[in-house]
Amino acid sequence: MKKITWNTENIMAVLFFAAAFIFPMIFGDYTIDNFANFYVTILISLSITLIWGFTGVFSFGQAVFYGLGAYTYAIISIASDGSLTIPAVLAAVAVAALAAAVLGYFIFYGRISNAFTGIITMSVATVMELFMTQTSDGKWKIFGVPLGGFNGLNKIPAISIADFKFRGTAFYLLVILILLAVFFFVKWIEKSNFGYALFGIRENKLRSEMFGYDVAKLQTVIFSISGALAGLAGALFASWSGYVVPSNFSVATSTIAVVMVAVAGRKNITGTMIMTWIYCWFTQKLAATGSEYSQLILGVILIIAVLFIPDGVMVALFKKLDTLPGKLSQRRGG
Amino acid sequence: MEEKGNKEEILVLKNLSKSFGGINAVEQFNLTMEQGELHCLIGPNGAGKTTVFKMIMGILAPSSGKILLNGEDITKKQPKDRARGGISIKMQVPGLFPDLSLKENIRVAAQNFVPKKELNTEIARLIELVHLQDVSVTNPLVKNMTHGQQQWLEIAMALAAHPKLLLLDEPAAGLGPEETEFTAELIEQLNHDGLAVLFIEHDMNFVKRIAKNVTVLHYGKKFAEGTMEEIEKNEDVIKIYLGK
Amino acid sequence: MQVGYDVIYFIYQFLVSTSFLILAALGMAIIYGMMDITNMAQGEFMMLGAYTTVLLVNRAGCPFVLAVLCGTVVTALFGGLCDRLIIRRLYGRTLDSIVVTWGISIILQQLIYILFGPDLEGISTPFGSFKIGSVSYSVYRIMLIGIAVVLVLGFYLLFKLTKFGLHSRATMQNREIASAFGVNTYKINSLTFMLGSALAGLVGSLYAPLMGITPTMGTNFLTESFVTVVVGGANPLAGTVLAGTGLGLVEGTLSIFYGTFIGRIGILLIAILSIRVLPNGFSGLVERNSIRRKRR
Numbered sequence: 001m002k003k004i005t006w007n008t009e010n011i012m013a014v015l016f017f018a019a020a021f022i023f024p025m026i027f028g029d030y031t032i033d034n035f036a037n038f039y040v041t042i043l044i045s046l047s048i049t050l051i052w053g054f055t056g057v058f059s060f061g062q063a064v065f066y067g068l069g070a071y072t073y074a075i076i077s078i079a080s081d082g083s084l085t086i087p088a089v090l091a092a093v094a095v096a097a098l099a100a101a102v103l104g105y106f107i108f109y110g111r112i113s114n115a116f117t118g119i120i121t122m123s124v125a126t127v128m129e130l131f132m133t134q135t136s137d138g139k140w141k142i143f144g145v146p147l148g149g150f151n152g153l154n155k156i157p158a159i160s161i162a163d164f165k166f167r168g169t170a171f172y173l174l175v176i177l178i179l180l181a182v183f184f185f186v187k188w189i190e191k192s193n194f195g196y197a198l199f200g201i202r203e204n205k206l207r208s209e210m211f212g213y214d215v216a217k218l219q220t221v222i223f224s225i226s227g228a229l230a231g232l233a234g235a236l237f238a239s240w241s242g243y244v245v246p247s248n249f250s251v252a253t254s255t256i257a258v259v260m261v262a263v264a265g266r267k268n269i270t271g272t273m274i275m276t277w278i279y280c281w282f283t284q285k286l287a288a289t290g291s292e293y294s295q296l297i298l299g300v301i302l303i304i305a306v307l308f309i310p311d312g313v314m315v316a317l318f319k320k321l322d323t324l325p326g327k328l329s330q331r332r333g334g
Numbered sequence: 335m336e337e338k339g340n341k342e343e344i345l346v347l348k349n350l351s352k353s354f355g356g357i358n359a360v361e362q363f364n365l366t367m368e369q370g371e372l373h374c375l376i377g378p379n380g381a382g383k384t385t386v387f388k389m390i391m392g393i394l395a396p397s398s399g400k401i402l403l404n405g406e407d408i409t410k411k412q413p414k415d416r417a418r419g420g421i422s423i424k425m426q427v428p429g430l431f432p433d434l435s436l437k438e439n440i441r442v443a444a445q446n447f448v449p450k451k452e453l454n455t456e457i458a459r460l461i462e463l464v465h466l467q468d469v470s471v472t473n474p475l476v477k478n479m480t481h482g483q484q485q486w487l488e489i490a491m492a493l494a495a496h497p498k499l500l501l502l503d504e505p506a507a508g509l510g511p512e513e514t515e516f517t518a519e520l521i522e523q524l525n526h527d528g529l530a531v532l533f534i535e536h537d538m539n540f541v542k543r544i545a546k547n548v549t550v551l552h553y554g555k556k557f558a559e560g561t562m563e564e565i566e567k568n569e570d571v572i573k574i575y576l577g578k
Numbered sequence: 579m580q581v582g583y584d585v586i587y588f589i590y591q592f593l594v595s596t597s598f599l600i601l602a603a604l605g606m607a608i609i610y611g612m613m614d615i616t617n618m619a620q621g622e623f624m625m626l627g628a629y630t631t632v633l634l635v636n637r638a639g640c641p642f643v644l645a646v647l648c649g650t651v652v653t654a655l656f657g658g659l660c661d662r663l664i665i666r667r668l669y670g671r672t673l674d675s676i677v678v679t680w681g682i683s684i685i686l687q688q689l690i691y692i693l694f695g696p697d698l699e700g701i702s703t704p705f706g707s708f709k710i711g712s713v714s715y716s717v718y719r720i721m722l723i724g725i726a727v728v729l730v731l732g733f734y735l736l737f738k739l740t741k742f743g744l745h746s747r748a749t750m751q752n753r754e755i756a757s758a759f760g761v762n763t764y765k766i767n768s769l770t771f772m773l774g775s776a777l778a779g780l781v782g783s784l785y786a787p788l789m790g791i792t793p794t795m796g797t798n799f800l801t802e803s804f805v806t807v808v809v810g811g812a813n814p815l816a817g818t819v820l821a822g823t824g825l826g827l828v829e830g831t832l833s834i835f836y837g838t839f840i841g842r843i844g845i846l847l848i849a850i851l852s853i854r855v856l857p858n859g860f861s862g863l864v865e866r867n868s869i870r871r872k873r874r
Contacts, residue, residue, distance in 0.1 A: 056673065058673055058676050058677060103850075106850045106851070106853055107850075107853070110853035112808070112853050113672075114672055114673055114676075116616065116804070116807075116808055118616065118618060118676045118680070119616060119618070119800070119804040119808075120804070120808075120849075120850065120853075122618070122800065122804075123800060123801040123804050123805070123846055124846070124850075126797050126800065126801060127801065127842065127843055127846055130839065130842075131839075131843070134839060193445045193450065196438065196441055196442050196445060197442065197445075199431065199434055199438070199442065200431055200434075200442035202433075203430075203431030203432060203433055203434060204429060204430070204431055206393065206413075206429070207425075207429040207430075207431070208442070209412070209413040209414050209417070210391060210393075210413050210414075210416075210417050210422075210423055210429070211417055211442060211443050211446060211491070211494070211495060212414050212415075212417035212418045212446040212447070212495065213414055213446065214414055215414070255684065258677075259681075262677060292688070292691065292692055293688075293692070295684055295687070295688040296684075296685055296688040296689060296692070298684060299681045299682070299683075299684035299685035299688065300681075300685060302677065302678070302680075302681035302684070303664060303678050303681040303682070303685075306668075306674050306677050306678050306681070307664065307667055307668075307678065310674070
């Protein structure tokens with residue numbers, strides 16, 4: 001079971017990370033700084049794969065937990081004047097995980113139908129955004145940091161260890177290392193009993209219960225893990241951009257990730273990572289000409305993908321390459 | 335009536351009732367099964383057989399009455415606890431995981447009941463038990479398997495929990511003659527090895543072939559009960575059911 | 579005397595909240611109850627109705643009532659189109675239908691933004707207002723309360739008395755058996771979806787004078803319609819009316835004392851709590867789902 005099979009997917013995963021480490025040698029600082037945010041978006045995609053692809057729960061909670069992570073990091077790092085940035089990241093993850101556990105508790109132990117999980121989480125995201133928007137008067141403060149209403153928080157210190165600030169390429173490499181760790185974590189889940197329990201729940205909740213699974217508990221746990229991941233992405237975003245605004249809570253922040261997961265293949269994390277990267281790159285190229293169309297295009301792609309390629313484009317592609325006779329997979333076969 | 339804790343009786347249903355919005359699907363139903371018994375529940379469509387199964391498994395809560403497993407009252411327990419307590423079910427509507435492969439299906443069913451090291455051996459054992467070795471070579475997605483293969487896979491998955499009591503809802507439904515025969519042999523073998531089996535079946539030849547004790551349900555009430563021979567001779571039963 | 583005025587004001591506020599909740603939820607409740615589809619684009623359908631109405635009034639000088647009618651028809655047709663092209667392929671695939679209807683909502687929001695910009699000049703509230711004591715009351719909002727009552731009664735009669743009502747209730751109970759008895763469940767579903775869309779269009783048009791006309795205005799309806807449907811549970815009409823009344827009381831009270839935003843948070847919290855703490859308020863949904871699964 002421990003042996004790695006060299007199928008297309010795993011080869012692509014290796015290439016993906018190899019490329020990520022090579023990019024800083026090819027591209028300039030500005031491009032690399034931009035790329036860093038692509039990989040943060042990929043983290044959101046992976047958190048959606050966990051909850052939607054693995055467990056079959058469609059949720060907009062990622063927006064909530066991403067926003068909470070971003071604000072938590074911003075508040076603590078500002079309040080500590082940049083001296084507690086690592087604890088701020090950890091706190092961001094913890095707050096997001098806790099919020100997800102609480103919301104998940106109500107949703108999953110309440111045995112709410114799948115149909116409503118999407119709307120509950122979307123409502124929570126909308127209300128959070130509204131709430132943050134109306135915090136502009138001075139009385140809304142946490143640790144002495146005013147929440148800033150519509151303008152949000154800015155001048156957020158970057159993540160730092162002692163005097164070393166993670167900016168530019170250093171930040172980029174930090175994100176890649178985190179992503180690599182998350183990738184192995186998700187891969188581990190995919191192979192573990194926990195992962196198979198989630199697959200069972202995705203395929204047939206009631207039946208899973210009759211094999212002795214505590215469905216509500218498992219769902220709450222994975223929702224919380226996925227929330228923590230989104231919170232981590234939020235904290236990294238706050239450190240990268242130096243600002244957070246209420247619209248970080250808006251569902252639109254996770255739109256790209258949701259669509260990419262749907263298009264690449266809900267259960268396939270390598271495909272999802274590559275697809276998200278490609279999309280981020282494309283929108284950046286297109287940004288100058290017509291970014292207002294990007295949401296429109298995303299919507300259309302989403303519908304087409306769900307209707308006609310429910311298994312995902314990347315998954316189909318990987319399968320094609322796997323079966324190419326006498327090609328890659330067999331030569332390297334191990 | 336208060337003879338709780340009788341370990342000889344694997345399953346006792348006491349005055350079990352279930353109503354859906356005023357309609358009594360099951361009414362004051364009593365049933366006692368000994369350890370290792372092979373018992374069949376028959377009755378016309380809508381007699382409440384599947385509802386009884388769902389109450390035993392905990393999918394539906396009874397409106398009134400009690401369910402005892404090995405003398406322990408499990409009426410209020412959740413399905414997951416009943417599964418861990420030794421009840422397993424093969425449902426009428428295929429309860430498989432369609433987008434997972436054959437082996438993955440068995441893994442999901444089995445991993446709660448064996449240590450991780452033994453998981454692969456256990457999966458192989460279960461596949462062999464229901465004679466799916468040939469299919470398991472290609473390990474197809476379950477949605478691509480034949481109906482018969484799916485039925486047996488479900489039995490294998492139900493057995494993965496090492497149950498003391500196996501519930502089978504129409505194990506022979508939709509099977510050809512040879513497949514039916516194999517299913518019958520499988521159930522007899524399991525019962526021979528000491529497993530108590532309660533099953534629902536419409537195919538009377540199948541019932542005659544394997545059942546020792548039979549309970550007839552009609553409009554949610556117990557209509558008759560006895561050995562297969564007694565039931566076959568019971569004129570009322572013939573009138574409502576066997577003769578049709 | 580002042581107490582009397584306060585009571586009148588409270589009742590007014592309560593009915594305003596309740597009628598908004600019921601109107602916002604009715605379309606979604608019918609689509610969910612009958613088809614088991616959660617239409618994430620319901621809010622955007624309302625936005626479509628509102629835009630049609632506002633554009634007709636402002637740019638074509640069309641009378642308000644006629645514009646509302648057009649808003650309803652346009653949205654119904656758009657809903658029919660969506661059903662024909664997309665939703666129809668997803669009957670029975672609950673999760674995918676959520677994703678796809680959300681895709682529709684993204685497209686609508688962005689399309690309207692591209693066509694008409696970030697907002698439209700609103701239209702004034704018709705029919706003026708009158709004063710009781712020191713508080714002025716909007717005639718139009720009172721009319722909306724009346725419209726909510728009329729719509730609920732109308733749908734009650736539709737479902738109880740007509741063949742469509744009978745067939746749709748049969749389809750809701752059990753799709754296979756209904757189609758075995760010769761009910762064209764596809765047609766019933768299409769009609770239901772169009773009906774839900776028409777309702778969205780009507781409600782969006784009716785609230786157009788009272789709201790800011792922006793591409794994202796649909797999200798303003800979302801929380802309200804969702805909480806009402808969730809708390810209401812099984813029955814699209816009775817459930818919606820009861821939940822709307824209960825939540826209207828909460829929202830109306832909170833709004834008077836703490837403002838509308840707190841009112842909104844209040845009902846969202848109540849909805850989330852009610853899922854867990856009051857399984858009975860919500861049991862209709864769960865129970866019906868389990869019955870639906872049970873049927874053979």
